[in-house]
Amino acid sequence: MAEPNAVLNKPEQQPTREQELIARVQRGESELFYELVQPYERRVYAAALAILRNETDAEDVAQEAVLKAFANIRQFRAEARFSTWLIQITVNEALMRRRRERTVTMEAIDERREEESDYAPRDFADWREIPSEALERKEVRQKLAQALASLDRKYREVFVLRDMEQLNIQETAEALGISIASVKTRLLRARLMLRDLLAGGWEQGWFSRLPFEKGTKPW
Amino acid sequence: MVNLEAVNCEKVWREISNYLEGDVDAALRAAMDEHFHTCKRCASVLEGTRNVIQLYSDERMIEVPSGFGRRLERRLAQNARLSSRRWSTWSAWLVPVAALALITGGLRLANSLTSSHPMKSEHAQQAHDIPPDMLVVVSVDAKVFHAPGCDFIHNKDKVRTLTAQEAIQQGYIPCLRCMRKYLETTARRPTILGSEARAGADEDEDEDRGHGER
Numbered sequence: 001m002a003e004p005n006a007v008l009n010k011p012e013q014q015p016t017r018e019q020e021l022i023a024r025v026q027r028g029e030s031e032l033f034y035e036l037v038q039p040y041e042r043r044v045y046a047a048a049l050a051i052l053r054n055e056t057d058a059e060d061v062a063q064e065a066v067l068k069a070f071a072n073i074r075q076f077r078a079e080a081r082f083s084t085w086l087i088q089i090t091v092n093e094a095l096m097r098r099r100r101e102r103t104v105t106m107e108a109i110d111e112r113r114e115e116e117s118d119y120a121p122r123d124f125a126d127w128r129e130i131p132s133e134a135l136e137r138k139e140v141r142q143k144l145a146q147a148l149a150s151l152d153r154k155y156r157e158v159f160v161l162r163d164m165e166q167l168n169i170q171e172t173a174e175a176l177g178i179s180i181a182s183v184k185t186r187l188l189r190a191r192l193m194l195r196d197l198l199a200g201g202w203e204q205g206w207f208s209r210l211p212f213e214k215g216t217k218p219w
Numbered sequence: 220m221v222n223l224e225a226v227n228c229e230k231v232w233r234e235i236s237n238y239l240e241g242d243v244d245a246a247l248r249a250a251m252d253e254h255f256h257t258c259k260r261c262a263s264v265l266e267g268t269r270n271v272i273q274l275y276s277d278e279r280m281i282e283v284p285s286g287f288g289r290r291l292e293r294r295l296a297q298n299a300r301l302s303s304r305r306w307s308t309w310s311a312w313l314v315p316v317a318a319l320a321l322i323t324g325g326l327r328l329a330n331s332l333t334s335s336h337p338m339k340s341e342h343a344q345q346a347h348d349i350p351p352d353m354l355v356v357v358s359v360d361a362k363v364f365h366a367p368g369c370d371f372i373h374n375k376d377k378v379r380t381l382t383a384q385e386a387i388q389q390g391y392i393p394c395l396r397c398m399r400k401y402l403e404t405t406a407r408r409p410t411i412l413g414s415e416a417r418a419g420a421d422e423d424e425d426e427d428r429g430h431g432e433r
Contacts, residue, residue, distance in 0.1 A: 030299050034292045046281040063294045124260040127267040135279040163275050188236035195267035
């Protein structure tokens, strides 16, 4: 059995070049800033999209977040991961945008709802491994994206920040302003729901089943 | 001795995410490992969950609109041009202030040569170099004062203007960023005081971290 954490913690790429870039930008070489953020620009966009669910807004917020990171680069501390810092700024921007633009009532009800009770996996068939090479195929990526998009907001956000953006549990909690316990509960549920949504799809054609319905229980 | 009976399927489902995070204690991990060996259903849940995490963590799962990077780069370049223009406007009125500071600074230099009190902190050091009649701004909910136009003013909508002396008397401390810039501009004099200001400016600032927006 593979080491469970191996898939969860990717090593940072080229830390020395990054540290050098940060120091130089902090000293005023602002033209190097794009080189510094470029490796993460896709993740910045994905974080904004996970929260806003609208491509135009996500791009706008992604740009604003990068500008804000630039304006505050001197506050960045070497002991933090630059990518994490950047993503947290992005999440903050996106949440502010959403608060400004959405009706308060809908959000308030959603936020106040208690965590739902335990989620039981519903598909126990032997898991057919979906190899990462399958991601070369556009329709596979689309199916995965659709499955993710079908999750409730609170599950989707936690899953994206932890499993796609590689923030740790605590950073995810801080970015979203929720407790560590909530992050863990939502993450568990998001992962199990995605597994159920994708189970059996790989060899039998994707998603012949009905999309996951909110609140349904397998038994 | 681990009580394997304590781990049933429901418990495994509740902990499976923590298990993958490495966030379960050794006894529970051992009990779960044992359970996965004997329960095909839970082993399938584990494999699927691990596979899901693996797939979504792949960079290829993130698709951005075409031209996204180019537009971002352009926006950054525009921003850099704008801020350099803002800086030249700001530096234009800074010249007479700097000239004034040179005079008062010179006087203070004369004093500092006769008395050598060690400064408590970089903040204290900077506070001593700022001309008392310089106009600065403070915002209602922060304890830092800034040069007008500083990017790090917290809550820009609620600021008031006062002199540096008043600000210090009221317990405000200088912003290490804009005041550093200010002092570097005024401290272009080849004096002991000037080199002190620059040496202080090379250090990182901690005290007013968090006042700027994150």
